[in-house]
Amino acid sequence: MIDPDLLVPGAAQARRALDEAGWSAAALDDLLGATARTHLDRGELAPVLRRLRAAPPADRALADLARLLVVGVPAERPTGLPGAWLAGDGTARLRLQPVRHGGVEVQVPHDPPGDDRDLVIGVGAASLTLAAATPRDVVGRVLDLGTGCGVQALLAEDHARTVTATDRNPRAAAYARLAAALHGQEWDVRTGDLLDPVAGERFDLVVSNPPFVIGPAARYTYRDAGMAGDDVCRTLVERLPAHLAPGGTAVLLANWLHLEGEDGDARVRSWLAGTGCDAWVVQRELAAPEEYVTAWLRDTDEGFTTAYDAWLDALAGVEAVAFGVLALRDRSGRPGPGRVVLDAPDQPLAPTWGEQVGAHFAALDLADTDLRAARLRVRDDVRLHQVARRTDEGWSAEVQLLQQEAGLRWSGGVDAYGATLLAGCDGTRPLGDLLLVLASSAGLSEGEAAEQVLPVVAELVRQGFLVGGPPEAASST
Ligand SMILES: C[S@@+](CC[C@H](N)C(=O)[O-])C[C@H]1O[C@@H](n2cnc3c(N)ncnc32)[C@H](O)[C@@H]1O
Known part of the structure; x- marks a missing residue:
């Protein structure tokens, strides 16, 4: 894998090449079409490459960039991308994912597919779940903890005075620097474990899609925190309040265990009840261990049968694993203890609902x-x-x-x-x-x-x- 810091100096040149070719999510959608997209998702490249070869002359530069940065094969013509972005065989050393969210579009750089422990992956369903739940009011300081490819920080730029992005994985920190450079943005990117890089600092908004997966071993840095059970989420909930500015908000994704004979709702409530913050749990899924393990194994190249058994064995005594969004609000200036509310909507939520986080806490105040x-x-x-x-x-x-x-x-x-x-x-x-x-x-x-x-x-x-x-x-x- 490339050291992504080597890609950063070429960011401005790459951006020019992308802009000149008309790179955007909509243009790529038109170029590929729905059928080729489906083939691409299935790894069936021949129909995709045929479609790109048939691009009209005006779209040929875009088709070449799509070959490099979306499909992962060499371009047919020079593209204007910096030499450092290309490997000796003509393939690109990274991928670039256009992401549209709430009226904003960002270009997210990440590693090509692979099996390396420190792989930096692109935007997935969990990333979008967090983005949807993030309040977009204009605030002062925003922290993106576990920034990875930098998507949450990119989306925060619009509504933050300053963005701080942290990650334990130095490769992810480098990708975050690249993401910022590609968008002409300046973030404070730091490397380190959980909240260590921001010791003693407070933020108006903290967002985090942490490595919440509960598994037997630390296989991938993006997924596994290397802590027992759901300890990483409990630890974050315990530590986050000390980093919230008065009235500040934290929104994070979490998994929490429902152990046999125990009340899983009570478990997550007990984490939050001790924080002194108001807290809102929006549970999105409750998966049996078999479903949970299968869903995560589907995402990776791990040998399914061996990994399945080891993982399920590690979940002995677990009735279900819950997944959801946890929101905390600092209660400075408000009397009384923090309140914890748990909702488990089974209806589809709006594509963006971050405005409901502030509204929820305002409703609690009103109901008082x-x-x-x-x-x-x-x-x-x-x-x-x-x-x-x-x-x-x-x-x-x-x-x-x-x-x-x-x-x-x-x-x-x-x-x-x-x-x-x-x-x-x-x-x-x-x-x-x-x-x-x-x-x-x-x-x-x-x-x-x-x-x-x-x-x-x-x-x-x-x-x-x-x-x-x-x-x-x-x-x-
Ligand atoms: C699920 S990815 C999220 C990436 C991106 N923020 C998103 O929403 O798509 C989790 C990120 O947390 C980072 N991470 C893992 N363990 C960490 C730790 N102990 N402290 C800080 N970051 C960590 C991983 O390197 C990875 O980039």
Whole structure:
């Protein structure tokens, strides 16, 4: 494998060559087409190369760059890439992955496929899960812990005053320097274990896709922390709060164990309860050991049968492995202990839902107040779906379903009184006033209405159906 630091000096020249050829995710999608992409994913190169050879003259430079940086074969013509980026046989020493996320596109450099322990891999499903969960409010200092190919740091550049990227693997740190140089960005890249490189420092936002995989041995640096069980995630949760600026947020991916005879939810809650931060767990998967091992072995070249047995043996006593996003918010200035909330949505989430992290903690703050005084409004993306039956009096609603179109996309049934109450939640009137109207139309006392409605409203606030404050001035929905 190349020392990626040797690639950094050529970054500006490479960028020029890419720009001149019209390199972008969309252009590559058009050039390859869906069929060739599928062949590429399956390692069937002949149809891909045929398609690239057929590129119209205007796309030939792009086709050559795609041969080098996407497919991994030599170009047919000179490309303008720096000599240091090419091996003696004409192949590229690295790969370049265009990644579109939330309206931003970045070019992510990484190693060609291989089996080396310190391989720096490209952007995968976990990377995108973290990117989707990352708040994009403009902040001061951002830390990307375990930066690898640098994708989280690249995406953070847009909304951070400074970006610090750390990794234990010196090759990953070098790739991060290359990623920054390719985008004309300046990051503070440091090498070292977990939070050691940032001892004594605090950040407004910490993001981390750590090597969370729970396995028998430290086979790959990008995947295995070399710590027992789920200790790497527990350790990060313990250490991260000391690195959050007042009000700062950390968002990380994690695996945690559900051991036979134990409550796995309680396990992750206990990690977070000790932090003094508010914490939100969004569990995305719960896999039986067999599923978990198979999924990770599918990703690598390890001999399946031997590795499968050894791995499953190492998970003896494990009922399931949970995967999810952990978000922590520093509670500076807020009284009382930190709260821990665990959600396990089984619906597909919006492609980006990082804005829900801040909204979730704001909802917890709001739920702590007397909701009767709150001027609540229905979040802009919430819709009410009705199924109605025709009757002699007209249409009669049989089912009313509230549905979020953004964020965690929660949905839930609501009765006629609830729907009427929500229709009144426009952010201008205190909930207490709306309760009075509801009580009189339902023939209830104010106390009875409050007793029945307030717990439901508190849950609607917690899930984000109702938010505090006046309508958004520039709301388009
Ligand atoms: C799963 S990769 C994430 C890469 C990239 N941030 C992403 O989201 O795609 C995990 C990264 O953590 C790094 N890493 C592994 N052990 C580490 C440790 N003890 N301290 C810091 N980084 C570590 C690996 O080298 C790897 O780059």
